Amino acid sequence: MHLPAHEFVKPATLAEGLSLLQSAAGEIKPVAGGTDVIYNMRGRLFQPDVLLSVRELPELQGVRSAAGGRMRLGAGSRLTDLERSPELAAYPMLVRALRSVASRHVRNMATLGGNLCLDTRCWYTNQTAEWRQAKGPCLKNGVNVCHAIQSSEVCVALNASDIAPALIAHGARVTLACADGERELLLADFYTDDGVAHTLRRADELMVAVTLPPPPADAVFVKETARKGNDFSYGVIAAAGEVAGELVTGLTLVMGSLTTRPVSLVEPVRLIATQGLTDTAIAAAAAATREELGALTNLYTPAAYKSTLARALVTEALQRLRGAAA
Amino acid sequence: MNTVAKRQVMSLTVNGDTYEVLVSPRQTLLDVIRGPIGLRGTKEGCATGTCGVCTINNEQGEALLSCLTPALEWDGKSVTTVEGLEADGELAPIQQAFVEFGAVQCGFCTPGVIMSAQGLLNSFHKPSEDDINDGMAGVLCRCTGHIKVKDAIRDVVKKRA
Numbered sequence: 001m002h003l004p005a006h007e008f009v010k011p012a013t014l015a016e017g018l019s020l021l022q023s024a025a026g027e028i029k030p031v032a033g034g035t036d037v038i039y040n041m042r043g044r045l046f047q048p049d050v051l052l053s054v055r056e057l058p059e060l061q062g063v064r065s066a067a068g069g070r071m072r073l074g075a076g077s078r079l080t081d082l083e084r085s086p087e088l089a090a091y092p093m094l095v096r097a098l099r100s101v102a103s104r105h106v107r108n109m110a111t112l113g114g115n116l117c118l119d120t121r122c123w124y125t126n127q128t129a130e131w132r133q134a135k136g137p138c139l140k141n142g143v144n145v146c147h148a149i150q151s152s153e154v155c156v157a158l159n160a161s162d163i164a165p166a167l168i169a170h171g172a173r174v175t176l177a178c179a180d181g182e183r184e185l186l187l188a189d190f191y192t193d194d195g196v197a198h199t200l201r202r203a204d205e206l207m208v209a210v211t212l213p214p215p216p217a218d219a220v221f222v223k224e225t226a227r228k229g230n231d232f233s234y235g236v237i238a239a240a241g242e243v244a245g246e247l248v249t250g251l252t253l254v255m256g257s258l259t260t261r262p263v264s265l266v267e268p269v270r271l272i273a274t275q276g277l278t279d280t281a282i283a284a285a286a287a288a289t290r291e292e293l294g295a296l297t298n299l300y301t302p303a304a305y306k307s308t309l310a311r312a313l314v315t316e317a318l319q320r321l322r323g324a325a326a
Numbered sequence: 327m328n329t330v331a332k333r334q335v336m337s338l339t340v341n342g343d344t345y346e347v348l349v350s351p352r353q354t355l356l357d358v359i360r361g362p363i364g365l366r367g368t369k370e371g372c373a374t375g376t377c378g379v380c381t382i383n384n385e386q387g388e389a390l391l392s393c394l395t396p397a398l399e400w401d402g403k404s405v406t407t408v409e410g411l412e413a414d415g416e417l418a419p420i421q422q423a424f425v426e427f428g429a430v431q432c433g434f435c436t437p438g439v440i441m442s443a444q445g446l447l448n449s450f451h452k453p454s455e456d457d458i459n460d461g462m463a464g465v466l467c468r469c470t471g472h473i474k475v476k477d478a479i480r481d482v483v484k485k486r487a
Contacts, residue, residue: 002350002352002353002357003351003352003353003354003396004352005351005352006351006352007332007351008351008396008398008399010398010399010401031396033394034394034395034396034399035375035391035394038354038394038395038396039374039375039394042373042374043374051351051396053396053398053399055399080388099460102375102464103378103463103464103465104389104442104445104446104460104461104463104464105375105378105381105389105390105391105442105464105465106375106391106464108384108388108389108390108445109390109391109394109395228459228463229459229463229464230376230463230464
């Protein structure tokens with residue numbers, strides 16, 4: 001099936017691209033690798049008037065050191081190039097997360113910015129157009145109905161990025177540019193609880209870079225999925241901090257793929273920070289996780305499985321973190 | 327805004343031959359290669375980037391999913407398809423190995439599997455088992471079970487100096 005009708009434009013510079021984003025009449029969608037945007041256009045989930053190709057914008061490429069031991073990753077960098085980048089060797093947990101995404105084929109095309117802006121996914125919407133037609137539109141198509149959780153007033157589609165939790169655990173910041181200038185915000189603050197407007201990126205903005213603080217002493221990434229290759233995650237967790245024996249400082253615990261936005265866990269982190277990585281504290285942290293995730297009833301697995309999985313991921317991540325320091 | 331998919335002339339080099347083709351934004355690289363260019367080796371499978379059957383190689387020789395690549399994105403660039411592997415009537419080493427190891431059953435996915443393997447062999451001179459699994463996880467053969475496919479790849483690697 002052909003893609004929906006649209007105009008394809010490919011600016012030569014970032015400035016030209018941003019000006020096109022600002023002046024666009026109708027819906028304009030940036031596309032880089034195309035593995036999410038083109039896929040969703042095939043399913044008629046996206047029907048933009050204009051596709052703005054940002055894949056080769058020179059300003060979006062490459063990894064380079066920045067002031068204060070930080071690292072700046074161009075949002076247009078391909079996942080394959082980031083995985084193999086010598087500059088990122090100091091961030092092995094991030095490299096693990098990058099390598100866990102989809103398949104080599106997809107990572108040869110997909111970009112960092114594209115992954116962080118991946119559309120949210122839902123068992124209802126991510127079907128063929130004909131399938132959706134049978135039950136009618138939902139919040140994603142401008143109607144005030146949610147077929148996944150019928151009592152919900154907001155879209156509860158899930159964030160699908162494996163890289164976002166890893167980057168959030170590292171304390172990464174994102175740079176968004178528009179024709180009038182740039183702004184920077186914590187990636188942790190970039191996502192919302194609304195599966196439709198699921199990021200703070202405005203339509204006239206483009207994600208241009210991700211900035212990483214110096215690498216943490218210890219970090220782990222755990223992904224649970226049906227098969228190793230090509231599947232979306234059932235759930236992922238990223239943890240970072242500095243571990244000395246059972247003591248851990250600067251701990252971050254971030255869960256992805258279970259909810260509309262990646263969730264930075266609060267109470268489990270507090271428990272471990274105050275009690276250390278003991279078996280008792282790890283069990284308490286795992287038990288405190290479920291409450292911070294909200295409703296869990298979308299995609300792939302039943303709610304009870306997701307609750308169990310969330311506990312298991314926290315336990316696994318904390319046990320591995322303890323092992324990493326041994 | 328009512329969008330008309332305006333056709334444009336683009337230039338695409340496939341297996342060393344350059345074609346000027348009139349392309350709509352609605353078409354993917356796969357549509358153009360199979361349609362106006364007329365090379366039917368590359369197949370459409372799922373058209374969603376899952377099965378890898380449409381795999382061709384990009385300019386760096388890496389695996390590229392032609393079903394998810396807008397054709398106009400590739401204006402002025404080159405690709406290699408399965409038809410471009412043989413030289414002077416001689417099969418490429420990976421094609422020969424597929425024949426010798428019987429890494430083919432129904433054959434529908436074979437162009438995509440071979441171009442995935444070629445992408446792997448272009449990226450690594452001596453790929454490890456992990457590299458082979460990683461390079462081939464994104465292409466699905468429902469007949470062979472991938473065992474003979476991996477045997478064929480290992481054989482090419484073994485014969486490399």
